[in-house]
Amino acid sequence: MDSAQVQRVRSFSRLVAQRIGALEESYLQRGRPLGEARLIFEIGLDGADLRALRDRLGLDSGYLSRLLNSLTAHGLVEVGRDASDGRLRRAVLTPNGRVELGAYGRLSDALAASMLEPLDSRQRERLVGAMAEVERFLRAGRVELSFETPASDDARQCLDAYFREIATRFEAGFDPAQDRTPSDGELTPPKGWFVVARLEGEPVGCGALKRVDDATGEIKRVWTAPSARGLGVARRVLHKLEGAARDAGLITLRLDTNKALTEAHALYRKEGYREVERFSHNPYAHHWFEKRL
Amino acid sequence: MDSAQVQRVRSFSRLVAQRIGALEESYLQRGRPLGEARLIFEIGLDGADLRALRDRLGLDSGYLSRLLNSLTAHGLVEVGRDASDGRLRRAVLTPNGRVELGAYGRLSDALAASMLEPLDSRQRERLVGAMAEVERFLRAGRVELSFETPASDDARQCLDAYFREIATRFEAGFDPAQDRTPSDGELTPPKGWFVVARLEGEPVGCGALKRVDDATGEIKRVWTAPSARGLGVARRVLHKLEGAARDAGLITLRLDTNKALTEAHALYRKEGYREVERFSHNPYAHHWFEKRL
DNA sequence: GCCATTCTCTGACTAAAGTCAGAGAATGGA
DNA sequence: TCCATTCTCTGACTTTAGTCAGAGAATGGC
Structure with a gap:
């Protein structure tokens, strides 16, 4: 493994980590713990089985249950039985929950836009192109x-x-x-x-x-x-x-x-x-x- | 602002956030809270003023003090007065602290290498090149x-x-x-x-x-x-x-x-x-x- | 219908992260 | 020298994140 390449990857990760940190901080603006915000994101417009949520977010089942309770108490989520298997439960966003999801989406958009905003159009194209390339190869590595x-x-x-x-x-x-x-x-x-x-x-x-x-x-x-x-x-x-x-x-x-x-x-x-x-x-x-x- | 570009940036951020998460999880292997690990990183081989550490990591002064106490108790850090201004204090890593820093560095290297490892050499070059480009333009935006x-x-x-x-x-x-x-x-x-x-x-x-x-x-x-x-x-x-x-x-x-x-x-x-x-x-x-x- | 299995929830925890007020030491300029 | 300011620390908190054991409901295969 070429150690110069490893160092480049590290330098990249470090910089991008800062930006990700900025994103998560912006989520806190909405006065809700990050765990709950992530959960709203993960449930999404289509809803999701609890099992899928646990897998994707890596949560303990007790912890997930509690997070969902909190979101339910705030009227953002409803948890119902799965039609085909009564053990499974399915979380969906209420109309208010969808409003919140939209608000988080706008925060993400704002951060993304703030990365593009200082650049001229040629630079934006190059940045977005390079991001697509990074994404592509990182995905390749996950095959x-x-x-x-x-x-x-x-x-x-x-x-x-x-x-x-x-x-x-x-x-x-x-x-x-x-x-x-x-x-x-x-x-x-x-x-x-x-x-x-x-x-x-x-x-x-x-x-x-x-x-x-x-x-x-x-x-x-x-x-x-x-x-x-x-x-x-x-x-x-x-x-x-x-x-x-x-x-x-x-x-x-x-x-x-x-x-x-x-x-x-x-x-x-x-x-x-x-x-x-x-x-x-x-x-x-x-x-x-x-x-x- | 081109909304397709914004969406590309969001998609990129999402993927990279996962990888960063993996990195931080790997830091926990060393049985130390993430906050302390980040602090060791930030002090680095050269040491750093407490004020600089607070700024860079965004910590409350009381919290930083406590984190440093813990690291000091474990023999990884020493905090001393600044020569020129007796109010300022300066944290430096002890030899053991430097060993720990090296261990965290190797974890970072391992994650970086794991991104490169499944790729062939042409793909690696392209990935690293694209990362450098992303880094460059993100930096440009911070000017x-x-x-x-x-x-x-x-x-x-x-x-x-x-x-x-x-x-x-x-x-x-x-x-x-x-x-x-x-x-x-x-x-x-x-x-x-x-x-x-x-x-x-x-x-x-x-x-x-x-x-x-x-x-x-x-x-x-x-x-x-x-x-x-x-x-x-x-x-x-x-x-x-x-x-x-x-x-x-x-x-x-x-x-x-x-x-x-x-x-x-x-x-x-x-x-x-x-x-x-x-x-x-x-x-x-x-x-x-x-x-x- | 029985029983092992799967899925979720609750209670009872611990640890980590973060906040706030105030004390005390050192400084720098009037 | 005095005093407002700066810097750090301690004590006393709260919130968030996460873990673990066990109970209870539903299922699927026999």
Whole structure:
């Protein structure tokens, strides 16, 4: 790790922490503890389950209960039973609560505006652009990968999105029946592996590895959600699958890909895959790659 | 104010606030309240006056005293009298205190590294670059301008730096004796104005306006410290002087400048100054500009 | 219908953070 | 030298934040 970079990150964090502190201080203007203000924010216009609130704010259930009692006593929140599960409870803002939420929103806006205000329009654009970039890469760092069954909800969601996407991108469209889609069993250890990438709980990518024989594996279904592209998700999925392959004693990985997926070709080349002769009769494949681990 | 930009800033702040929260939580690992940890940080290797600590952390004097008592009791800090003023007290870290400071520093490093770690080297560079840009513009927004006498310490400091700089940049060097330097009185209301720009208390730029006659003023000594360039300091100084000129009923502003100061020419042109015929016999001037307010 | 589990609430705490008034020491200028 | 001012400390608080154990209601699977 480059220590100059670490120092830059620290310097950045320090400065931004001051600004965040200013924001929270401004919230106190409304004469309510910060914990309650944060809770109003987190409940939001849509309301939220208590369980979700606890998770997102990291609160003890007793403490949350008390905070909600206080907000309820002030007429800002109502807590009711969940329709489908009587143990669950759901908090929603009353009309007065929504007014408060709006007031906090305006305080946030004011602080944001005060950062932009002294700058001219070119500087504002650059600041906002740089903030978007920081946000993007910080988010990228929060992407988490995990092995799981291709039958899981999130895996299915990724695969459906993947198939929908290639159907529009492949010149000849895509018909799953013509593609020898591996069964769930073939993508479950020890015959194969399936990786799901998640960002803040939402699935944003996937990838699979299918064992072909004792020494060979095949990479399939590497996909990244449009919202998460450019964050290196596919690269990390690939690394994770390669790690599994190594652990399983595989020596060679191969894959095939359609000519329309140019960004995939670039990724595979960069990761050390060499283009080789056709090894499959996949009607949608135009390129075949191989890598020795 | 562009509300889409405001929303981008809010979204950025929200994400970064989470990370800052993570940092502070990691400080708690060391089994010490956050207030004390922050205090250790703020005292730093050089020590600090209690007054400065109170200002920087926004603490009540009683509260600070108590925090210091606790740190002293744990052998991390020593508080002694200031040599020059017996009312003031100065806190310094003991050797153990410095060890603790180092430990907190490593926690900060670890969090910074955890942001970089999942990224590849190109992404890291972009993240760090964007952070530097955000930092730069946030700092730019904190630059504060004030009118004051050119005899003040900070004004002198700026002027000295300005003269040193032009002496190296002008082809023919610079001899103050040959330049009809306005007296302090000529740069003090109602005959003139002097603006100092400060960033976190440090002077980082200046500019002057001298009344020539009832309708005309002359801009002089517009300078920005090298550390603060690219932040629009000179532009803001100029605007401030123009505001003073308008308030004083001046109609025309003029200025002369040396051919070596190309960035100044660009600024003046952008701000609506037209190049005009020579109006002074300043031996260091090559260009003359004018603007009707 | 039974029972382990899940979810939330209450009571009884502790610790941290912050406030306020006033005392006492040191200073600086009249 | 005197006195208003500055700076810090102590005592006596309040509020906010957070923890823990246990009770009670609802659920889901058997």
